[in-house]
Amino acid sequence: MSSSSLLLFEGKLDFPNPERLWNxxxxxxxxKLLLNIDSTRLLMENEIDMSNVSARSLKVIFTVFTNQEDTVMASEWIKNTFPMAKHIAIVY
Structure with missing residues (x-):
């Protein structure tokens, strides 16, 4: 699976523990990671200790929102949490 070009994840991002997605x-x-607004809010609210997690492989984080306010909020969080990743926001 580590050579897959696409990894699909279905289910709760924080079950059985908040570190599940990062693991x-x-x-x-x-x-590349694609998040909707609910997933983004969940991850921001959990405030996971990222010292035990290596997300250095993340190069691009895509977010999909319905308004500009959510985009600004997520952009700030991504910039602070993943300074090496590029953020691409899709607003529809």
Whole structure:
């Protein structure tokens, strides 16, 4: 699975623990991540200790929102949490 070009994740991002998504990103060296507003809010609210997690493989984080305010909020969080990743916001 580590040589896959696409990794699909279905289910709760924080079950059974808040680090679940970051463990998958680390294990499979995920480079691109697509998040909707609910997932983004969940991740921001959990305030996970990222010192135990390596998300260095993330190069691009895509977010999909319905308004500009959510985009600004997510952009700031991504910039602070993942300074090496490029953020691409899609507003529809």
């Amino acid at each position: 998958i990103i680390t294990k499979y060296k995920v480079e």
